[in-house]
Amino acid sequence: MNHCFVDNSCITSVSFHCDQKCGQQNHIPPNIPIFDGHIHLNPIIPKIQSDLVSVRVASPIREFHFINNNHKPDEWLIPNPSSFLSHVHVYPTIGIHPKYFDSKSLYQNFDDLKNYLEISRNDQNLKNKIVAVGECGLDETSMATIDHQIFVLEKQIDLAIHYHLPIVLHCRGTHLYRKLFDCLRSRISDRNMRLHWHCINSNANLHIVDLFLNEFPNSYIGINGSITYETNTERSLMFKNWLVDRSPFLPDRLILETDYPYLPPRNLHGIYDPSCALLATATYLSKTIVDPSQTILSYICSSNKNIKLVYGL
Numbered sequence: 029m030n031h032c033f034v035d036n037s038c039i040t041s042v043s044f045h046c047d048q049k050c051g052q053q054n055h056i057p058p059n060i061p062i063f064d065g066h067i068h069l070n071p072i073i074p075k076i077q078s079d080l081v082s083v084r085v086a087s088p089i090r091e092f093h094f095i096n097n098n099h100k101p102d103e104w105l106i107p108n109p110s111s112f113l114s115h116v117h118v119y120p121t122i123g124i125h126p127k128y129f130d131s132k133s134l135y136q137n138f139d140d141l142k143n144y145l146e147i148s149r150n151d152q153n154l155k156n157k158i159v160a161v162g163e164c165g166l167d168e169t170s171m172a173t174i175d176h177q178i179f180v181l182e183k184q185i186d187l188a189i190h191y192h193l194p195i196v197l198h199c200r201g202t203h204l205y206r207k208l209f210d211c212l213r214s215r216i217s218d219r220n221m222r223l224h225w226h227c228i229n230s231n232a233n234l235h236i237v238d239l240f241l242n243e244f245p246n247s248y249i250g251i252n253g254s255i256t257y258e259t260n261t262e263r264s265l266m267f268k269n270w271l272v273d274r275s276p277f278l279p280d281r282l283i284l285e286t287d288y289p290y291l292p293p294r295n296l297h298g299i300y301d302p303s304c305a306l307l308a309t310a311t312y313l314s315k316t317i318v319d320p321s322q323t324i325l326s327y328i329c330s331s332n333k334n335i336k337l338v339y340g341l
């Protein structure tokens with residue numbers, strides 16, 4: 029039994045067969061995989077052992093897939109997949125987060141990044157392949173200047189183009205959305221490039237998000253637990269309305285992610301188990317949008333499909 033729960037959703041059904049006598053409305057049928065589009069598993073291996081409760085079962089009923097973002101140059105050790113269970117698949121990305129670089133070692137970092145990507149390209153073992161560059165982008169809480177952050181971002185865009193990999197984008201600071209978008213537009217000539225702009229919530233510049241989705245047909249937005257941090261501010265109301273207005277095409281452009289160990293959803297009670305947290309975010313989304321043609325399960329299935337497309341899985 030798991031040590032967490034979500035309103036109206038059966039958490040037990042994430043990892044066990046449930047006879048549906050639990051009284052919960054929503055179940056995830058067995059064999060439907062769960063993909064988490066953005067997670068950080070590396071720095072906290074001992075913690076993973078305790079938090080990935082739902083995947084650590086004796087007789088697994090589904091496969092779990094995690095896009096693991098290696099975003100700090102001093103932690104660029106791509107994890108050994110064999111340390112995970114056979115029904116758990118971890119796909120590494122590699123990149124430089126705008127908060128985690130040191131200008132003294134920057135050129136060394138670029139060299140290392142290129143080397144990792146080169147090794148991955150030549151590696152015949154699909155399990156070790158790096159699936160994306162990132163997360164990278166702009167962050168108002170970074171110590172580095174915006175110009176310096178843009179320089180680091182542009183280098184990574186160029187590498188992603190060179191290695192035909194998608195980019196994971198991060199942007200903190202509503203006023204920086206325009207800058208990041210302009211950077212993408214000026215740097216990327218192939219509009220079909222695969223892009224995942226992660227952590228879209230009420231702090232996003234939604235006008236820019238619309239432009240981004242229109243400009244790049246293979247772009248996706250990541251929704252995580254931060255959408256549940258509801259306040260009655262104008263921003264959160266605007267975001268809710270935006271989700272409702274965009275709901276007809278949202279399933280085609282949506283990626284469900286956790287950003288674990290950050291951003292636990294508010295409607296997830298108890299332990300922050302990433303696989304259950306995804307269900308919590310999907311539950312919140314379907315409650316907010318209230319579209320009878322969409323369900324928690326349909327959001328999960330759409331997100332699974334989109335994650336496979338963008339990361340080439």
Ligand SMILES: [Zn+2]
Nearest residue numbers: 038046048050
């Ligand atoms: Zn149940």
Ligand SMILES: [Zn+2]
Nearest residue numbers: 163198226227
């Ligand atoms: Zn981020």
Ligand SMILES: [Zn+2]
Nearest residue numbers: 066097163287
């Ligand atoms: Zn992240």
